[in-house]
Amino acid sequence: MKQSVILQLKNITKTYTHRPGSAFKKHHQTIVLDNVSLTLKHGELLGLLGPSGCGKTSLLRIVAGFEPISQGTVEIAGKVVCTNCDSLAPEKRNTGMVFQDYALFPHLTVKENIAFGIQNKRKNRYGELSPQKLVSKSYIRQRVAEVLELVGLTGLESRYPHQLSGGQQQRISLARALAPQPTIILLDEPLSNLDIQVRHRLRLEIRSILKAAGTSAIFVTHDREEALAISDRVAVMRHGNIEQVGTPEEIYLNPASRFVAEFVTQANFLPATRKNQFWITEIGEVEIPENDCAKNDDYSEKALYDQGDLMLRQEDIILLPDLSSEIVVRERQFLGKEYHYCVETPSGKRLYARSNLNQAISVGTNVNLSLAISSPKIFPVSSSAAKQSLAKIS
CATH class of the missing domain: 3.40.50.300 (P-loop containing nucleotide triphosphate hydrolases)
Incomplete structure (x- = not known):
């Protein structure tokens, strides 16, 4: 009815x-x-x-x-x-x-x-x-x-x-x-x-x-x-x-804009650039279909869809100890039912992750990041804004 x-x-x-x-x-x-x-x-x-x-x-x-x-x-x-x-x-x-x-x-x-x-x-x-x-x-x-x-x-x-x-x-x-x-x-x-x-x-x-x-x-x-x-x-x-x-x-x-993603999901955002069907970031490459590209508040129709910010929810990030990785755990908080981590990438970007209590990773540990979802959302940005963000990585 x-x-x-x-x-x-x-x-x-x-x-x-x-x-x-x-x-x-x-x-x-x-x-x-x-x-x-x-x-x-x-x-x-x-x-x-x-x-x-x-x-x-x-x-x-x-x-x-x-x-x-x-x-x-x-x-x-x-x-x-x-x-x-x-x-x-x-x-x-x-x-x-x-x-x-x-x-x-x-x-x-x-x-x-x-x-x-x-x-x-x-x-x-x-x-x-x-x-x-x-x-x-x-x-x-x-x-x-x-x-x-x-x-x-x-x-x-x-x-x-x-x-x-x-x-x-x-x-x-x-x-x-x-x-x-x-x-x-x-x-x-x-x-x-x-x-x-x-x-x-x-x-x-x-x-x-x-x-x-x-x-x-x-x-x-x-x-x-x-x-x-x-x-x-x-x-x-x-x-x-x-x-x-x-x-x-x-x-x-399925947040419709970057603001909604930030305010409601408290997601991380990682600069990314397109290479064929993949999006390249400093933590690896992710395959994202064209339809999963989302609206960005500052995006204009003239901007190219080859630069963007990859949205990573805290619960979608999996941390695995890896001595060869350059990503380091900087903070760990015990929240009763889960741990809350802050990790730092080689460019100095800080990402936040939440995990259950099955494994506690010590501060200072080198870790590798993987995703619990197959196709995260990407928010396109203009080429000029993306170049400024990606310049910090290189």
Whole structure:
């Protein structure tokens, strides 16, 4: 069954104009979002992933109605809620918001915090909120009990926020957002204030809770593991643009640009030059079909496909001790379930590899590198850029 589109973002542009002052002598315009188009399907969890300042939180706030736009349209459930000329108020958009700092009312109990979002609101048969009819107290009690059970915190309804742990507070924040049964839940880096163990546990719980509720959601994060673990699809953002949209597997295994490969997979890049069907690097030659050449951010149509950067994921590099090799292990870190190595090539290039605990290679050991995959990805570069990189090898 094909999923229906619940949110449609069309050509969203957001700019700020700075007037002349101490910082700028003339009018200066900052582009926060540049012609962004995106869809969210019913029941889907979409992750917005990118570094700080890429525009992901601004995009979330535009959907929520907290920020105006310079150009484009926002449609929720087939209804236009925002253009550059008009914008529906946040409380009329039927969205729920989960904030980074929980934003719970400290003077209200858990049940009062959750009930706050559903008081004086009722949905009509079209899914729109109708303030004319008050919600009964019995319905509020029933709904509070339902969402408390959904987030696994039944029995804590009489406690105050300060009596809860950080993880419990965030689950109450999620319960409050879910209580009015919104069309979309918006989560703005909800796990960033939690310690690592709680984050790992809660990211799986959040996905299970949202799936059980059947709610569509957008999840903003700069943590690639969170995005891959929680999302059905991931939109990777950079400089106000969307670099790639796809499933977590597609994003990780087949990055569309070098930026996505660096940010999501934390891959190594090794200068390479083509010789017939092979690509020659300082660690050896690799056969790569033409179709496996990927897009490079700085690549132009005039550039030749004879120079490139070979992408090597850390887990795809196999280290084997070899006294005749000029590649040396410079660092080794024990990470509990695996070792993390840094090796240095003859040109001074540093590459990073991860391996299991079956064999520990000492720092200073000469090693040979082999690949666990038959055809790694190559990102073409212009001839001039490649010559500068390859000059260091020779």
